[in-house]
Amino acid sequence: MRLDKYEKELQIAQLAVQRASILTKRVFHEKAKGTVDKNDKSPVTIGDFGAQALIIAALQHNFPDDAIVAEEESAKLKEDANLRATIWDLVKDTKLDDAAAEELLGGPIKDVDAMVELIDKGNSPGGSQGRIWAIDPIDGTKGFLRGGQYAVCLALMVDGDVKVGALGCPNLPIDNDARLTAGIGENQTDEGHGVLFSAVQGHGATSRPLATVNLDVEAGTPISMRAIDDLTKANFCESVEAGHSSHGDQAAISQKLGITAQSVRMDSQAKYGSIARGAGDIYLRLPVSATYQEKIWDHAAGDLIVRESGGQVTDIHGKRLDFSIGRTLAGNKGVVAAPLAVHGKVLEVVQEVLSAKL
């Protein structure tokens, strides 16, 4: 992708996601070895806070005036000295294997107090004005614990519009032609896995192996959604967690579309990346609750990456996702993502199935 704008933003976003992914992988493997508490919640907490601190440090170093909307806040850390120390232990020596790249991100965080302070820099209310970064340090926390899919997510919005997106997916196969996959499993190795997706508005989307060194910002492999005219041959993906989207409604829609393949369940925005590179075709996220508001950090990067790959992303009413309202997608309900040419047809069936609820 040749860039006239947002080159520096993309470079920093990709490097920041790479560095944070090094930390999340360390946490996962150290959990497996038993050196990080096996207690269900703590590895996620450690990974979430650590990755968020590292990403915010990189953004603050490069774009000190930009606002940041990040998922986590440090209250829990402030009252738990042990947790703070465990996280600092990992954060302080997580770096890229390239001094110049590490320098670009501002180098290591000074000390544990600076780390806690950085985490809280992600407390912007969001909105429709100016430059705002959205961070999900680990999306798919449930997947992360199982060795399933998860994603380190970062996007830049300008005046409410997503301009740059980067998604690190450590457990997706590097191979763009690999089938949809649920993850690497609890005890497998990372061999052959780890993808970095990115996109800049108007410039397409790319994938590349998730690495630990510097990168040429224009050198990713362009990706595109699969051209599909026969929807019965489509592959669709959905959340693993039934509490996050309605498996029942999604099955009914899939059946109505005549889709014969079994849905692939995977956690996180790895779903957006997977359909963007044609490993799947459709991503449905139909609401289970009337009141839940989707969070902007769960969708910003993926929305841009899919649309820059030839896809369309709307909610169940056919409205584009609106990132300009605040920390949540308060103006939207659910997500329907599909190749542009068939999105209208998919949406029609979504609305038929949901008609009782709309």
Ligand SMILES: Nc1ncnc2c1ncn2[C@@H]1O[C@H](COP(=O)(O)O)[C@@H](OP(=O)(O)O)[C@H]1O
């Ligand atoms: N009731 C609900 N409906 C939809 N999404 C929900 C939800 N409760 C939690 N989530 C979000 O679902 C995300 C995971 O999505 P998926 O199911 O596609 O893996 C979570 O991100 P985190 O894992 O970052 O907390 C969380 O923000």
Ligand SMILES: [Mg+2]
């Ligand atoms: Mg999330």
Ligand SMILES: [Mg+2]
């Ligand atoms: Mg998260």
Ligand SMILES: [Mg+2]
């Ligand atoms: Mg969460």
